[in-house]
Amino acid sequence: MNTNRGVLRGVVLLSVLLVSVLVAAAVGSVSISPLNVGKMLLSRVPGISVADKSWTEAEELIILRVRLPRVLLAAVIGGGLSTAGVLFQGILRNPLADPYIIGVSSGASLGAASALLFFIPAGIGGYGALPLFAFAGAVGAVFLVYRLGLAHGRIQATNLILAGVAVGAFFTAVVSFMMVLRIQNLQEVYMWLMGSLSGRGWRQFNTAAPYVLAGSAAAVLFAPKLDVYLLGEDTAHSLGVDVQRLQKQVLAVGAFIAAACVAVSGVIGFVGLMVPHAVRMWVGAKHGRLTVYSFFAGAIFLLAADTLARTVLSPIELPVGIVTALTGGPFFIYLMRRG
Amino acid sequence: MKLRHILITVLLAVLVPVAAAAEGAVPQRIVSVTPSVTENLFALGVGDRVVGVTSWCTYPPEAAERAVIGDAFNLNLEVLLSLNPDLVIGDGTMVAAHIQQLEALGITVATINPTTLNEVIESMATLGELVGEPEAGRALAAQMRNRLRELTARVPVGSSKRVFVELWYEPLMTAGPGSFLHELITLAGGENIAADTGQPWPQFSEELVLARDPEIVILTNYNREEALQRPAWQGLSAYKAGAVFEVNPDLYVRGTPRLLDGLAELISLIHGVEL
Numbered sequence: 371m372n373t374n375r376g377v378l379r380g381v382v383l384l385s386v387l388l389v390s391v392l393v394a395a396a397v398g399s400v401s402i403s404p405l406n407v408g409k410m411l412l413s414r415v416p417g418i419s420v421a422d423k424s425w426t427e428a429e430e431l432i433i434l435r436v437r438l439p440r441v442l443l444a445a446v447i448g449g450g451l452s453t454a455g456v457l458f459q460g461i462l463r464n465p466l467a468d469p470y471i472i473g474v475s476s477g478a479s480l481g482a483a484s485a486l487l488f489f490i491p492a493g494i495g496g497y498g499a500l501p502l503f504a505f506a507g508a509v510g511a512v513f514l515v516y517r518l519g520l521a522h523g524r525i526q527a528t529n530l531i532l533a534g535v536a537v538g539a540f541f542t543a544v545v546s547f548m549m550v551l552r553i554q555n556l557q558e559v560y561m562w563l564m565g566s567l568s569g570r571g572w573r574q575f576n577t578a579a580p581y582v583l584a585g586s587a588a589a590v591l592f593a594p595k596l597d598v599y600l601l602g603e604d605t606a607h608s609l610g611v612d613v614q615r616l617q618k619q620v621l622a623v624g625a626f627i628a629a630a631c632v633a634v635s636g637v638i639g640f641v642g643l644m645v646p647h648a649v650r651m652w653v654g655a656k657h658g659r660l661t662v663y664s665f666f667a668g669a670i671f672l673l674a675a676d677t678l679a680r681t682v683l684s685p686i687e688l689p690v691g692i693v694t695a696l697t698g699g700p701f702f703i704y705l706m707r708r709g
Numbered sequence: 710m711k712l713r714h715i716l717i718t719v720l721l722a723v724l725v726p727v728a729a730a731a732e733g734a735v736p737q738r739i740v741s742v743t744p745s746v747t748e749n750l751f752a753l754g755v756g757d758r759v760v761g762v763t764s765w766c767t768y769p770p771e772a773a774e775r776a777v778i779g780d781a782f783n784l785n786l787e788v789l790l791s792l793n794p795d796l797v798i799g800d801g802t803m804v805a806a807h808i809q810q811l812e813a814l815g816i817t818v819a820t821i822n823p824t825t826l827n828e829v830i831e832s833m834a835t836l837g838e839l840v841g842e843p844e845a846g847r848a849l850a851a852q853m854r855n856r857l858r859e860l861t862a863r864v865p866v867g868s869s870k871r872v873f874v875e876l877w878y879e880p881l882m883t884a885g886p887g888s889f890l891h892e893l894i895t896l897a898g899g900e901n902i903a904a905d906t907g908q909p910w911p912q913f914s915e916e917l918v919l920a921r922d923p924e925i926v927i928l929t930n931y932n933r934e935e936a937l938q939r940p941a942w943q944g945l946s947a948y949k950a951g952a953v954f955e956v957n958p959d960l961y962v963r964g965t966p967r968l969l970d971g972l973a974e975l976i977s978l979i980h981g982v983e984l
Contacts, residue, residue, distance in 0.1 A: 398787050399785050399787045399788045400787045400788055400790075400791040428790050428791050428793050429791075431790050431814060431815075432786075432787045432790045432791060435813075435814055436786045436787055436790065436814070437787065497808075497809055498809070550912065553908060553909070553910045553911070557782060560782075561782055561783070566783070568783050568784075568786075569783075569784065569786060569807055569810045571810055571813065573813070680785070680787075684785065684788075685764075685776075685777045685778060685779055685785040685788045686764060686777075686779060686780055686783070686785070687779065687783045687785055
């Protein structure tokens with residue numbers, strides 16, 4: 371693939387993302403004319419004043435405080451999960467790797483569930499601290515899996531994956547156990563575990579976006595080394611890559627992005643597994659392109675999925691994880707069969 | 710005649726603004742995010758001011774004519790905001806994220822979370838004050854208190870029967886302390902065989918049901934036909950006496966005046982009293 375085509379594809383992805391954001395902001399349970407949505411957004415751009423304010427206060431609240439932050443959050447989470455998926459699939463050299471493979475989701479679930487069932491009811495930390503609990507749980511679990519997965523002080527992909535499965539199963543059981551003990555607060559935990567962007571606003575966006583974006587930028591920097599790493603650890607070593615260091619850094623950044631995503635959205639499955647594979651079939655396995663395109667493709671995919679989630683059964687909302695698996699599964703199988 | 714006209718005009722001029730001012734402080738566009746709150750708002754006579762409800766708000770039937778703003782798990786904030794509510798009322802089961810988000814959007818949110826029958830009765834007065842109908846609230850509370858007294862007076866003294874409530878069969882779930890159901894069974898002169906679970910909605914051992922041999926089995930899931938087929942349960946006193954009953958769960962789990970209909974039903978089921 372030559373550079374021109376690469377740039378072209380980049381421009382196409384970026385434009386599709388921008389258009390998706392605008393379209394998603396214009397559709398919802400409450401119908402607001404796209405023209406008014408456009409004007410509303412323009413009126414918030416510094417230096418531009420919109421003369422005829424032809425919309426209601428409620429409409430402005432809906433667009434600027436509810437729909438827009440959620441749309442942007444969906445894009446960031448989708449991009450972040452896909453980027454983390456690329457990192458884990460690369461560094462573990464395992465096609466089944468996803469952002470949650472080394473304990474992020476089960477750790478975050480444990481953090482969130484203990485907060486919702488025990489800490490918050492006891493007055494320790496308010497509801498606003500929930501992402502912190504989830505994040506702490508995720509990081510703690512990753513650290514545990516990492517320690518357990520070390521073989522003679524070296525990172526061993528198989529060990530790491532097995533440790534991830536074991537710790538994940540254990541933490542999931544602990545969460546279930548806590549839910550049985552505190553059945554009266556079950557609903558919030560249940561909602562959290564399903565993963566959803568419902569009710570998320572600017573606060574959640576501001577919490578997660580900086581970390582996800584910074585982590586994704588760092589992921590691009592790993593690309594050249596990951597390409598070499600794919601040739602095998604010995605080859606990479608002989609080509610001057612500090613393999614141990616690369617593994618640690620990539621695992622840390624991947625886990626960090628995934629933890630930031632999970633902390634605000636709960637566990638949204640499938641995106642981080644499928645998008646990197648789909649993009650790989652499209653642009654090849656070179657990590658530079660793969661990482662950047664996966665970010666955009668993941669952003670567009672989750673944005674589209676969440677838009678469906680909040681409109682298909684309106685006024686009832688679907689958990690977005692159902693939509694990602696229902697639409698992404700068949701699409702992925704189609705891509706696979708096509709080869 | 711003239712003087713009367715003038716008087717009326719003066720009175721109107723004084724009274725109408727007063728009424729309008731009072732009305733200004735009274736919520737006119739109420740959204741209920743909990744089925745029990747919806748029922749209670751209608752019971753207080755302010756159903757016409759309810760503009761939004763959840764898809765689970767099935768009672769009274771008029772409630773179904775209101776805009777649906779989601780279910781108990783998820784609120785659709787867009788639809789909710791588009792209704793321009795001046796008050797959103799829910800109970801403790803309302804997801805905390807939603808409360809916070811609504812308050813951040815500048816909407817007044819009130820929560821009412823009664824956990825006992827007495828608290829339900831008191832909550833009618835609280836709800837009445839919230840919606841600017843304190844008189845109606847107090848009247849409804851008083852009416853409920855009277856009915857409770859009348860009903861409990863009908864419970865035969867010294868007769869207590871072992872009761873098992875089945876909420877769900879697989880897994881077997883029942884109601885324990887902390888649930889309205891447990892409280893109502895006790896008030897109706899029953900002895901809940903799951904009283905020692907210490908939890909409102911515990912999963913329960915089938916062996917314990919057999920060992921504790923309930924004299925009354927109450928099913929809340931419309932599964933009497935299936936329940937009667939269970940081989941292991943045939944020896945229970947309740948089965949031998951034909952005391953296996955289906956009830957409408959809405960009368961037993963929602964904190965509304967209908968809890969007393971549930972109590973009345975329990976008293977007649979447990980003691981065979983005609984009420």
